[in-house]
Amino acid sequence: MNPTNKPKWILLSLILLFLQPVMAAESGITPKSDRAEMKNLVSVNAWLEGADKNAKATQSTKHSNTASDERTLDQKEAVYAVSEQIVMVVEVSTPRWLTGGTRIGNIEIPNVIVKQRNPLATNYTQRRDGQTWSVQRWEITLYPQVSGQFHIPPTSVTAQVSAPNGKNIQANLSTPPLAFKASLPSGLLSGDQAWVAASALTATEQWQVSREQGELKVGDSITRSVTLTGTDTLSVLLPPLLAATENHEPSDSYHRYPQPNALADSQSRGNYQSSRTEEVVYVLQKGGDLYFPNLKLQWWNTKTQQLETLTLEGRHFTVKHTVGSWLSLYGPVLFTVLALLVTSYILMRMLVRYYRTRPTPQWLVFSRALKTKSWATARVLVYRKLRGQTQQLELHQYQASSSWQSLSQRLQQAKLSRAGFIRVWLKIKKVTIKGCSLPKALPALETINTKNEL
Known part of the structure; x- marks a missing residue:
């Protein structure tokens, strides 16, 4: 080194040595000499409360300062209901006074809604061992959404306090890890049910x-x-x-x-x-x-x-109803009924026209005979159907069952009621052999006009 420059280096070293404490205070960097001064200067407590603000199982931690990380932990896990409000209380206190804004880091927990609903802290003072402490209380609300065990990670807390020497000291602390359980509070509740x-x-x-x-x-x-x-x-x-x-x-x-x-x-x-x-x-x-x-x-x-x-x-x-709404509601039903009535009328007219030149159907002549109690005509029509359907001339030969024999005998003795006639008429069915109908016996009988029989 040039001897002529030696006084300049000495002068520069003295200036830097003089400015070092000022730069450290302005930059917020705490020198080692100030860390010892910060001991027992800042305290941070954290615990969990229920919705009624009564602590169920508190978990707290106390930090003395950033240099000494002494903690007292009461670890007893609390149990809450799913979706119940849980208040996480963070309490920052100092025997001096807080000179800057306190910052609390973000908390992220899976399946838990985390809200800091009160953006401002509650400030008050406490007497501890004959000394007045300034206290800030922060509340963070937690809402678990599912059953299970949850862990709250350490949360950073930054506070700025005034030291006895008049300096502003920034303390970087953190809360301890907390834990709690959540479950359905009643067996009558389920995850699919709204509650x-x-x-x-x-x-x-x-x-x-x-x-x-x-x-x-x-x-x-x-x-x-x-x-x-x-x-x-x-x-x-x-x-x-x-x-x-x-x-x-x-x-x-x-x-x-x-x-x-x-x-x-x-x-x-x-x-x-x-x-x-x-x-x-x-x-x-x-x-x-x-x-x-x-x-x-x-x-x-x-x-x-x-x-x-x-x-x-x-x-x-x-x-x-209004007229329009009534038609809109009952219109389809009315249209269907009207269409059925018109269709039935047309079919009836077609049937009447058809049977003007053709013999009246036997079932219609039979029903008219029963209606007018013309039992003789009804018997003739029963025998005619027996001949046409089975080629037989005697009723007792149609079936050998005792019920049929009783019906046929009562019909011949004119002791059969209207219901009995109908039973006989329905029992007589067309006889076929291997899918082919038998030829008609006495086919000329079928051409006899029955319109004037009644």
Whole structure:
């Protein structure tokens, strides 16, 4: 080194030595001398609470500072209901005062909804061992969606405090890993069933009709609005009531027009409120009695640890037809009946015209004889059918069964009733041999006109 430059290097070294503490304080880098000064300067506690703010099984940790990572851990795993609100409390405290904003890192847990619903911390003071501490309380809400065991990873906490020497010191700490379990709170609940867990739940409904006076008519509308309000839950966790019911019970009495759902979440002094409003407009399409069913929702009360049922009453309406709606509803039926009547009339006219030049059918002559109680003519027609169908001349030869013999004997003795005549007539059937009918005996008898027999 050039001897002439030696004084310059000495002067530069002195300047750097003088500026080093200032640069370290401004850059937020804590020198080793300040780390010892930070000991017992910052404390971080973390634990889990239930929806009712009563700690079920707390898990806490205390950090003294970034240099010394001393912890006290009360590890007792808590058990909560699925979808129950769990409050993770992060408490930052110092015997001095916080000079900057506290930052808490993001928490990501599979199958758990994590929300920091209160963006501001609660500030207060505590007396510890005769000393006043400044405390910040942060609340992070967790909502497990499935049953199982969950682990909360360490969460970074950054705080800036004032040291006794007047410097601002940044402390980079972290919460301990916490754990909890979630399960279905009741055997009456299932994963496919709509339900919710909350410390309180209420429901209200409103009805509006387009026609205030008189009966409703086809074309009028009915609006049903349902609002669910829950405490210590999220609006996205409140299940739909109108849509779930009507998807299983569709109706052709109306057209359904659902409106966008209104979701709202708020908090006030540690009380978390959520609401879900559903509104559906029903345009009436058919007259008659219309019934909207009751709405029911099961929910788990996290305060009483009981399963409860919330019910909203349905309502009856009477809808009056218009001319157009009546024709639209019953028109197809009327058209079908009218078509059948016209077809029957045409067929009857064709039959009458056909039998004007042809013999009347035997079954028709037989039915007329029975109607007028002309038993002699009925017997003649029975024997004629026997000859035509079986080529036999005596009834007792047709069948050998005792029932048939009794019928034939009673017919010959004129002791047969109208029902007996019908039984004999139906029993006589055409006899065939290997698919070929027998030739008719005495075919001339078949040409005798029977129109004047009655």
